[in-house]
Amino acid sequence: MGAQANRRPTLDEVALRAGVSRSVASRVINNTRDVSSTARAAVQKAVKELGYVPNPSARALATAQSGSVLLAVSHDDPNLFADPFFGHVIVGVNAALERTDLVLMLLLADTERGKERLERVLRSRRADGIMLLALHGEDPLYDLAQSLELPVVVGGRPLHGEPAWYVDADNRGGGRTATEHLIASGRRRIAAISGRQDTQVGVARHQGFREAMAVAGLEPVRSETADFTEAGGAAAMTRLLGRHPDLDAVFAESDTMAAGALRALKAAGRSVPGDVAVVGFDDLPIAQGTDPALTTIHQPVQALGREMAKMLVGLIEGERPSPLILPTHLVIRESAP
Amino acid sequence: MGAQANRRPTLDEVALRAGVSRSVASRVINNTRDVSSTARAAVQKAVKELGYVPNPSARALATAQSGSVLLAVSHDDPNLFADPFFGHVIVGVNAALERTDLVLMLLLADTERGKERLERVLRSRRADGIMLLALHGEDPLYDLAQSLELPVVVGGRPLHGEPAWYVDADNRGGGRTATEHLIASGRRRIAAISGRQDTQVGVARHQGFREAMAVAGLEPVRSETADFTEAGGAAAMTRLLGRHPDLDAVFAESDTMAAGALRALKAAGRSVPGDVAVVGFDDLPIAQGTDPALTTIHQPVQALGREMAKMLVGLIEGERPSPLILPTHLVIRESAP
DNA sequence: CGGCTGACTGGAAGCGCTTCCAGTAGTTCC
DNA sequence: GGAACTACTGGAAGCGCTTCCAGTCAGCCG
Structure with a gap:
């Protein structure tokens, strides 16, 4: 009745109860060799009875490993x-x-x-x-x-x-695949909304875009850089539309930005994918929630x-x-x- | 030149270098009283010179606090x-x-x-x-x-x-507020899509809903229980529409379910908020991304x-x-x- | 039967820190 | 001038574990 409450059992107590030395008990706990099966059983029994759990700090100190x-x-x-x-x-x-x-x-x-x-x-x-x-x-x-x-x-x-x-x-490969898909579906005036160019992700995806465009012999309509946010994507889309009202596809290099782009397109009265096709990147849950649902590059997060x-x-x-x-x-x- | 590379300095080395005992050094590190200012300065100097950082395992073991x-x-x-x-x-x-x-x-x-x-x-x-x-x-x-x-x-x-x-x-209060808003805007045939009723959140929000309805003297059209997912919300909405085609408002007790409900409403040809008003709960980022943007209860996550x-x-x-x-x-x- | 394995065992020395406690000075007060 | 402080100090005892090492005790070989 509240007797054993306060202190947790130590290895010494386990050893004592099992009738062996602390070294043996330690070896059983850590499952190292050189322990007789009787000793092993005794220690295991004691561990169970006492509800012993090794003290991680002590172990960390002794082994120089934090765990x-x-x-x-x-x-x-x-x-x-x-x-x-x-x-x-x-x-x-x-x-x-x-x-x-x-x-x-x-x-x-x-x-x-x-x-x-x-x-x-x-x-x-x-x-x-x-x-x-x-x-x-x-x-x-x-x-x-x-x-x-x-x-x-x-x-x-x-x-x-x-x-x-x-x-x-494979961000670069994904960027290429996304762009190839747009090209294959007949789009020619393709723009990109790239993410922050001070991140490797942002750079690599956009590089994939440029590669695919170059391979197809297409000139990117224009690229806008945003900050991977929904609002940034929407703003970038608006800028793109302002300068190139005739674009027919956008590769938004993250789903969040793509969601913003969709919103901006809708506000501008463009239909998706009728007027403009949009591909995102990430395949986050939002990608399924947008209207229309987003074609995107899945990355195995x-x-x-x-x-x-x-x-x-x-x-x-x-x-x-x-x-x-x-x-x-x-x-x-x-x-x- | 790779000389001091391997071992990290210990408190003893700090004490030695500062010309004090380990106890004093410890007291300086832990900022406890009873240290002369000269000793303190010496220890601090040694700490800096050696780049000393206390070993958390040792400290944890000694203090019985993991940090x-x-x-x-x-x-x-x-x-x-x-x-x-x-x-x-x-x-x-x-x-x-x-x-x-x-x-x-x-x-x-x-x-x-x-x-x-x-x-x-x-x-x-x-x-x-x-x-x-x-x-x-x-x-x-x-x-x-x-x-x-x-x-x-x-x-x-x-x-x-x-x-x-x-x-x-305050889930219950939020549920009440959401419902009151629907009522205040003139809706009368109000349904709810509640979340899992084996969670307190699910129960509390719905309780708020029921309270507000009771206070207004309204009978809930019907409630459907879903599982807090988008798909669950859509399915629940479809069921609701099937049984009560004339409902004019839905309180979806999570944004995710609300997003599903919006999708189902659109699929059923209902306009939001024209035919049916929808209020969600959570104020997640999706709430701004849905079409139309979701009126919702913000919770300070x-x-x-x-x-x-x-x-x-x-x-x-x-x-x-x-x-x-x-x-x-x-x-x-x-x-x- | 002496000596050699080989399988186990337990004592003891740490790991690097905190903290108690006894002790040393230097001060203050009567 | 001595008692009684105060302000520090350093020695030493742990905290609970791992692991090295010197043994012990069978069994077995030649």
Whole structure:
């Protein structure tokens, strides 16, 4: 009755109860060799009876391994994380981690203070490895993590240079596929709304667009750059229409911007896909909710998270995995049949 | 030249360099009293020169405090977490934690294995406190956390009973407000599409609906229950139209379901808001993307996360905060002017 | 039958920190 | 001038675990 309430059992108590030494108990817990089956059974029994759970801090101290990995999102837009994209990544990461004993730590570093905090966490080696997401331009974080000799896996790629370990979607290939689809369906006056050009994603997708246009011998009507937001997409679309009222297709390089573009097209009285065909990129849930439903490039976001985590676990366990580029594919809906 | 590369400095080395004992160095680091200013300065200098960062495991072991808090999401739908809702909660949590030294651990427990893992993490006291999200029906997790004598803050409320510490949005008030708005705009044949009735959210919103109808002396046309998904909302809307072709308003108790309802209404040839007015709930980004844009109840999701984290920090620091219900408010857009 | 394995075992030394406590000075007060 | 403070200081004892290492005790070979 409330007697055993307060203190949690320690390994010593388990050992005592099992009638063995602490070393033996530890070996049983950690499943290492050199334990007789009788000792093993006794310890396991004691563990169960006492409800023993190892103290992670003590273990971490003794082994110099924290037992956790960090997912760091460093960005200057505090709301970026609200994008469902991240939710999917996390679901993937979580799934991959579920089969290990690693716990996920999450740190969003948007403010200056947040970034300092992230740096402290990194330096303190609270995590055995780190996953970096949404690097835009040059992020000092990457270099820091590198210099700490911590395993680092980058999701996406930074704008310049190529990290040793990363997982990325085939953005360039996706951009090409999207554009090819528009061309194949007979569109000729094709414009693009590209995302921020200080991100590798933004650049790569647009590069795919330009490649496909060049291959087809077409001149892009015009491209507008927006900031990956719905409002930005709408504004860009409006600008495009103002300058090139006769365009017949738009490749909006993210679904969110595509949604904005659809809204602007509707406001301008254009029918989709009748007057203008629209292809997005990402295949987020909104893509199905827009009117008309959005033809888009699917990128395997959950897989991205999963593979990042897997790669990191591999690195921590001493393997040397290869960078990974995940395929994207076209999903045809109504906005560009 | 790679000399100091490998080992990180310890407190002993800092003390040595500063010419004081380890105790003094520790006191300086932790900013406790009883340190002369000369000693303090010497230690601070040594810390800087050595780039010393305390080892969190050692500290955790000595203080019996992990320095982290856990956000646990236990649900049976593995994709629920992809909902932007969670992203916003996390942004809020992160913001509140930024001013502390606590680190956020995130655990999604959808599978059986995930739940066991969550339980292990809880039992091992890897976290100093826990935030629980998306409890549906009765979740054993809550009782477990309670029994561990860990501070627990619940986001939303479980279906039955009331936790000691929770933060919730005023779902019932929101449901009332939404309904009152429909009534005030002259609608009389009002139906509702309620969410899962095994969640407190679902029940509370619908209760608000019923209250407002009763106060106005109106009989609900009919209510259909869906599962908070777009498809579910569309199906429910179709059923409603089948049975009550003359309804003139719908309160869809989540934006996602509202989006589905809009789609079904359009498919049935009804104009919104001409024939049927629609009010949603949540004020997610989709609410602005639907056509027509959705009148909805805004709930402060980010604030929910922030307040949960604040409350938890308070609990950990020994305060006894009060449960909190955050206000919701009506956002009028096109679907129900 | 002596000596050698090989399978186990338990003692003990840490991991890097916090914190209690006994102690040393320097001050103040009667 | 001595007692009683106050303001610091450093030694030492942990926190709960892992892991090295020196043993012990069978069994088995020649």
